[in-house]
Amino acid sequence: xxxxxxxxxxxxxxxxxxxxxxxxxxxxxxxxxxxxxxxxxxxxxxxxxxxxxxxxxxxxxxxxxxxxxxxxxxxxxxxxxxxxxxxxxxxxxxxxxxx
Amino acid sequence: xxxxxxxxxxxxxxxxxxxxxxxxxxxxxxxxxxxxxxxxxxxxxxxxxxxxxxxxxxxxxxxxxxxxxxxxxxxxxxxxxxxxxxxxxxxxxxxxxxxxxxxxxxxxxxxxxxxxxxxxxxxxxxxxxxxxxxxxxxxxxxxxxxxxxxxxxxxxxxxxxxxxxxxxxxxxxxxxxxxxxxxxxxxxxxxxxxxxxxxxxxxxxxxxxxxxxxxxxxxxxxxxxxxxxxxxxxxxxxxxxxxxxxxxxxxxxxxxxxxxxxxxxxxxxxxxxxxxxxxxxxxxxxxxxxxxxxxxxxxxxxxxxxxxxxxxxxxxxxxxxxxxxxxxxxxxxxxxxxxxxxxxxxxxxxxxxxxxxxx
Amino acid sequence: xxxxxxxxxxxxxxxxxxxxxxxxxxxxxxxxxxxxxxxxxxxxxxxxxxxxxxxxxxxxxxxxxxxxxxxxxxxxxxxxxxxxxxxxxxxxxxxxxxxxxxxxxxxxxxxxxxxxxxxxxxxxxxxxxxxxxxxxxxxxxxxxxxxxxxxxxxxxxxxxxxxxxxxxxxxxxxxxxxxxxxxxxxxxxxxxxxxxxxxxxxxxxxxxxxxxxxxxxxxxxxxxxxxxxxxxxxxxxxxxx
Numbered sequence: 001x002x003x004x005x006x007x008x009x010x011x012x013x014x015x016x017x018x019x020x021x022x023x024x025x026x027x028x029x030x031x032x033x034x035x036x037x038x039x040x041x042x043x044x045x046x047x048x049x050x051x052x053x054x055x056x057x058x059x060x061x062x063x064x065x066x067x068x069x070x071x072x073x074x075x076x077x078x079x080x081x082x083x084x085x086x087x088x089x090x091x092x093x094x095x096x097x098x099x
Numbered sequence: 100x101x102x103x104x105x106x107x108x109x110x111x112x113x114x115x116x117x118x119x120x121x122x123x124x125x126x127x128x129x130x131x132x133x134x135x136x137x138x139x140x141x142x143x144x145x146x147x148x149x150x151x152x153x154x155x156x157x158x159x160x161x162x163x164x165x166x167x168x169x170x171x172x173x174x175x176x177x178x179x180x181x182x183x184x185x186x187x188x189x190x191x192x193x194x195x196x197x198x199x200x201x202x203x204x205x206x207x208x209x210x211x212x213x214x215x216x217x218x219x220x221x222x223x224x225x226x227x228x229x230x231x232x233x234x235x236x237x238x239x240x241x242x243x244x245x246x247x248x249x250x251x252x253x254x255x256x257x258x259x260x261x262x263x264x265x266x267x268x269x270x271x272x273x274x275x276x277x278x279x280x281x282x283x284x285x286x287x288x289x290x291x292x293x294x295x296x297x298x299x300x301x302x303x304x305x306x307x308x309x310x311x312x313x314x315x316x317x318x319x320x321x322x323x324x325x326x327x328x329x330x331x332x333x334x335x336x337x338x339x340x341x342x343x344x345x346x347x348x349x350x351x352x353x354x355x356x357x358x359x360x361x362x363x364x365x366x367x368x369x370x371x372x373x374x375x376x377x378x379x380x381x382x383x384x385x386x387x388x389x390x391x392x393x394x395x396x397x398x399x400x401x402x403x404x405x406x407x408x409x410x411x412x413x414x415x416x417x418x419x420x421x422x423x424x425x426x427x428x429x430x431x432x433x434x435x436x437x438x439x440x441x442x443x444x445x446x447x448x449x450x451x452x453x454x455x456x457x458x
Numbered sequence: 459x460x461x462x463x464x465x466x467x468x469x470x471x472x473x474x475x476x477x478x479x480x481x482x483x484x485x486x487x488x489x490x491x492x493x494x495x496x497x498x499x500x501x502x503x504x505x506x507x508x509x510x511x512x513x514x515x516x517x518x519x520x521x522x523x524x525x526x527x528x529x530x531x532x533x534x535x536x537x538x539x540x541x542x543x544x545x546x547x548x549x550x551x552x553x554x555x556x557x558x559x560x561x562x563x564x565x566x567x568x569x570x571x572x573x574x575x576x577x578x579x580x581x582x583x584x585x586x587x588x589x590x591x592x593x594x595x596x597x598x599x600x601x602x603x604x605x606x607x608x609x610x611x612x613x614x615x616x617x618x619x620x621x622x623x624x625x626x627x628x629x630x631x632x633x634x635x636x637x638x639x640x641x642x643x644x645x646x647x648x649x650x651x652x653x654x655x656x657x658x659x660x661x662x663x664x665x666x667x668x669x670x671x672x673x674x675x676x677x678x679x680x681x682x683x684x685x686x687x688x689x690x691x692x693x694x695x696x697x698x699x
Contacts (some may be wrong), residue, residue, distance in 0.1 A: 010236055010439065010489075012230070029293075030227045031491060032236060035446035036440075037598060042491040045498050046220055050300075067168060141658055189490065196485045200478065203691045203699040204525050205511075206649050209504050216497035260698075261690055299653055311699075319697050426486065435488025437613070441606025448605065 012061040013039040015046075017053035025057050033058075100154060120280050127283035131291060134161050142170070157358050162288035165231040168431045173357055177287055178232050179248065180359065182239045184226035187251035188218045189243075189426050194258040197269055203261060210307050211264060217304065228289040251275075251323040253340050255418030262322075262329035264313050268308010269338040269378070270330070276301055277371045278341065286358035309378070310363055315385045323383075325361075330379075331387045339405040341368040372402045462575060463517040463633040466535060468672055469511070469566075470510030471538035475680070476559060477503035478687055479546055488549055495595060499556065502588040509581045529691040533674075533681040540671045541624040550603050550610070550617035557596030557653070558621060560630045565588040565645040569637040578636055584676055597653045604657025608652035611658065618654065621660045642669040 010032040016025035028047050033039035039058040143152035192215050202208035226236045242248040282294040315326035342364040342455045354360035388403045480500035487493035511524040546552045568581025603614035631640035
């Protein structure tokens with residue numbers, strides 16, 4: 001295998017949290033991690049420091065394909081489908097003010 | 100176990116910082132949801148001018164989202180601002196982190212550790228928001244390490260005593276919140292949402308700082324002197340956090356038009372001073388400004404401006420701790436390189452194994 | 459050791475000194491995400507230390523609270539195992555210390571959760587879940603560093619070799635204690651054996667087994683750690699914070 005260089009990007013992961021039983025998983029943000037196991041651990045530490053969740057999903061950002069606002073791709077610059085442009089912080093989990 | 104076992108001093112309840120501002124954060128969040136609910140259009144019409152479309156969305160108080168067309172200067176301004184904000188959170192861990200090992204009670208140690216940890220979290224939220232604009236975190240971190248992007252100058256001052264942790268919470272976090280609350284209404288969606296989350300978490304920071312100072316100011320004479328000394332040293336640098344006076348501020352007008360920024364530097368500074376006066380009285384500490392007095396006509400306090408020449412010196416790299424802060428960050432990054440490489444190598448081996456099994 | 463006071467104090471001191479060392483990583487971790495993880499673990503240890511020291515003070519009945527026990531004892535009065543006071547070293551040494559400590563604390567707190575002393579049982583039940591996470595985190599990094607690059611393998615093996623001798627003290631027999639540490643050894647050996655094997659690391663051999671922490675005879679490192687931790691508290695006798 002090839003030795004990774006320090007210039008190589010640590011993969012980006014999108015994080016989805018189920019705040020409470022009965023609710024669906026909601027996108028809360030993203031993070032960097034070398035693999036899925038660490039991504040899950042990091043997500044727990046970063047996005048549920050205040051017990052905001054009962055379940056976490058992590059998805060490689062590269063696995064997500066995003067649509068354009070009007071499906072007219074010509075309107076968007078060539079970098080438009082880059083994964084790092086995936087929106088973060090769609091939803092702020094409830095109860096973050098309570099430690 | 101996050102050390103939530105503290106409360107604001109009872110007699111300061113009404114003056115406890117953050118209260119009214121937290122309401123504004125919630126209002127911004129409600130506004131964001133309302134704007135989303137009344138969204139009337141997806142993308143631009145086929146023959147519509149993109150710049151006009153952008154102006155229309157911003158003008159209607161709708162959020163710009165990552166895949167929308169945006170002026171290149173808007174994108175660059177946001178990247179710079181969000182990145183510098185993220186860098187500030189990360190570098191800002193150092194002055195307070197300096198007192199974790201010596202915190203004078205286990206309760207204070209737990210609260211301070213949780214607070215500094217939150218700052219790392221805020222840095223990461225903000226880097227993630229910046230990444231939606233088409234730049235990677237590695238690039239941004241490199242810009243910081245190379246000294247090509249700045250962080251808030253306030254963190255180039257030293258924390259010389261325990262009371263500095265209180266003064267940072269009260270004044271520095273207080274000024275940061277006054278600055279940040281309007282950003283919850285920023286036209287760029289990911290930044291606005293990140294700021295809502297950050298501001299909600301930061302209200303705890305300011306309260307813990309205020310409580311430290313309140314306890315010290317009502318403690319032994321030596322403790323009270325320690326608290327006053329910290330306020331004396333942190334007051335003017337905190338005022339300088341709002342940036343140069345409006346007349347000298349280069350980016351303000353365009354940022355206001357784009358609704359990245361909502362109030363001028365001087366307006367925010369005035370708001371901060373007006374908030375602090377009453378809070379200082381409850382603390383029983385003196386704000387180190389002989390000319391601080393109520394102006395009936397303006398319905399605001401007159402106050403002495405910070406030394407902007409000093410601010411410029413610190414920004415240009417010649418504050419008391421600029422070199423140490425950067426050296427510390429670079430060392431952590433360099434010392435961790437072999438760990439990051441190991442994790443990447445391990446992940447690559449696992450992927451390879453999986454592929455072999457699959458084949 | 460004898461009696462629940464010494465036992466509780468020993469566990470409280472383990473947790474407190476471990477927290478103090480882990481917190482030293484703040485702003486220095488190899489990755490920002492890891493800074494947050496290490497702070498989480500430090501906060502868990504600190505939380506457990508506060509519960510244990512508070513209870514130890516009650517058992518003693520001399521009016522000492524968590525802060526009196528943490529800030530006003532000298533190193534000769536501390537009862538932590540030597541393992542936790544060792545300097546952090548590089549990230550591999552810290553992960554070796556964390557992994558071995560968690561592999562001991564998890565079965566310890568689990569056993570404590572079922573012991574006759576209700577207070578200790580409650581603390582054990584709470585801390586057990588946290589220890590499971592610490593063990594997971596430590597093992598995860600031991601594997602990544604052990605089976606990562608050549609350099610990380612070399613560093614991780616050297617860290618394991620350096621820290622290993624200090625693990626024996628954790629299991630010194632104490633039949634009178636609420637949980638006899640000697641009974642925890644098989645669970646510890648199982649965990650350590652399988653993780654080290656997966657990490658392509660060799661379990662060290664050798665007779666050296668430094669000890670003395672439980673009777674207050676420490677390494678030279680502890681008094682420096684305490685000097686820093688206690689300096690401000692001791693400079694203002696009787697002050698509230």
